[in-house]
Amino acid sequence: MQTNTTVTQLTLQLPQWAIDKVQELxxxxxxxxQRMETVLFFAGANFKNDTGGPFAAAVFEEASGRLVSIGVNRVVPSNCSTAHAEIMALSLAQAQLQTYDLGGPGMPSHQLVVNWCPCAMCFGAVLWSGIRSLVIAGAGSQLEAITGFDEGPIHPQWRQELEKRGITLLEDVLHEQAVAQFEEFAASGRPVYNARLG
Structure with a gap:
């Protein structure tokens, strides 16, 4: 009798260096x-340690600044195209707080800090996560021009879509540092993992 070998479980986790570093924060x-500096540190360390792409994200309580979770890009090591930094950070926060809705009743407002505007996939995750604030280092095609990553067809009125859902946006926090980090990644010759190399 032939047995079914379909995979029925998926585990995504931070690399060990990131687990260790989170304990020191x-x-x-x-x-x-300071929140963005932390995200930039994790983004840089992630590609320098060859544990993923040059992206990181973190979830904080917006008012207090309490750190809830940090995520780094884990696409290549995990063989999982959806293991982007934002997905990791949001999912870890939801696991930590035992809720799918980070903006649910009785909860403090949560903020997602990312070292660039979320890609098409992660933008959808932001809208559905329940966060109330998004902080980014930059937006637009500059990231793609520098690195070659394909960020996908984000909605042209993405800022208004955030606003409609009660998500505040703060842009260009430590913008120059983020751009310099992407340039460092591009100069490193590390692989860019677009599905069709587009």
Whole structure:
């Protein structure tokens, strides 16, 4: 009798260096620049350690700055095209808080901090996650021009779509540092993992 060998479980996790580093972070980061500095550190360390692409994201309680979760890109090591930094950070936050809705009743407002505007897939995850604030280092085609990553067809009125759903947006936080980091990644010659190399 032939047995079914279909995979029935999926596990995504941070690399060990990131797990160790999270333990060293302050539990509260009241300043948005400090939050972005942390995200940029994780993004840079991720590609330098060859544990994923140059992307990181973190979820904080917006008002207090309490760190809830950090995610880094894990696409190549996990063989999972959806293992983007935002998906990791949001999913880990939801697991930590035991809720699919980070903006549910009685909860503090949560903020997602990312080292660039979310791609087409992650933008959808942002809308559905329940977060109330999005902080990004930049937006537009500059990332694609520097690195060659394909960010997908994000909605042309994406800012308005955030606003319609009660999600505030803060742009260009530590923009120059983020761009310099993408340039460093491009110069490193590390692979760009577009499905069709587009």
């Amino acid at each position: 302050p539990p509260v980061m009241p300043d948005v620049e």
